[in-house]
Amino acid sequence: MEEKTDKSTGVLYLIGLGLSTEQDITVRGLQVVKRCKHVYLEGYTSILGVEKSKLEEFYGREVELMDREAVESNSDEMLLAARTAEVAFLVVGDVYGATTHTDIALRAKEMGIRVEVIHNASIMNACGACGLQLYNFGQTVSLCFWTESWQPDSYIDKILLNKRNGMHTLCLLDIKVKEQSEENLIRGRKIFEPPRFMTVNQALEQLEQIVRRREDVRDVLDLRSTCVGLARVGQETQCIASGPLEELKSFDFGPPLHSLIIPAEMHPLEIDMLRSFNVKQ
Incomplete structure (x- = not known):
């Protein structure tokens, strides 16, 4: 794990999407997504009631789907991007409904990346x-x-x-x-x-x-x-x-x-x- 550094100028936003449609994201969450340089969607611990294309249409942004392997083993690309830019990591339900997301937050903090969480409804x-x-x-x-x-x-x-x-x-x-x-x-x-x-x-x-x-x-x-x-x-x-x-x-x-x-x-x-x-x- 990388040593802590204070050189990061970016932010990693962990954003809950709620349980149903593309419109369940909070107003604050939507505002953040629209301005982030990269938007990732975690796609294996739960499923949303709509297709990814619906999210992209509503957000006006391209969304990159991350499967289990990408999240658990290959999330370095996302974290490296978050060192210098605003990056959104979207989670169905609430952010901390899975331990995987806690691990990502800890890794980001160890890299000196500021982490902000925007909560939502979960099961x-x-x-x-x-x-x-x-x-x-x-x-x-x-x-x-x-x-x-x-x-x-x-x-x-x-x-x-x-x-x-x-x-x-x-x-x-x-x-x-x-x-x-x-x-x-x-x-x-x-x-x-x-x-x-x-x-x-x-x-x-x-x-x-x-x-x-x-x-x-x-x-x-x-x-x-x-x-x-x-x-x-x-x-x-x-x-x-x-x-x-x-x-x-x-x-x-x-x-x-x-x-x-x-x-x-x-x-x-x-x-x-x-x-x-x-x-x-």
Whole structure:
């Protein structure tokens, strides 16, 4: 890592885009984007409800898409540009929704680059649309796609801890963008699999399997436990449905992105709100 220097005259702006359309960027964020010399879009930790071309049309600027490899391994070009010019790094949702973005901010500061953050809505707070109160949420967990040989279930322990402490759990569901198969990875072939986005239904199927094979969870979580599925939060086609795990898993939530909430003990107002999203309605 480069030593700190005070010679930087540029700025790296980390800008949240919100959850829905090109118009969800804040006024301040838009003003910054319009004057930046370079504009980059992080395109693998989440997806926006519109194409990149829509962003470019609205901003009046060309936007360079950065995939996982570019962000995690080859972001030097962006950081070097930010040493002498204003550079915008656009993130779907809020800036600090992924640890990758924290790493970029730290690297920039080590290089003596001024970093400014412009926040926006993310699933971490927009999940309150289901009526569950945000200050009643505990640790957030991530669910990844299972394979025949790899089926991690350690996340269930955090869900159980949250429930035992009377706290809801937001579950972020896996996104696979520009991933390689094991065979192509071993052979060094730059062939990528089609994008995959975990659905609420797949997440609930995982939970069902864990409940069936682990007796230690059944005093806290079972097939009748209330769950809440959310899809495309913040968009016009937003979908929210709640109900018992075994019933909710067959509900059609439509296209991505999906999230899942496992509620704990609820306040009467929370119960009333969830009734309005009951899967049987």
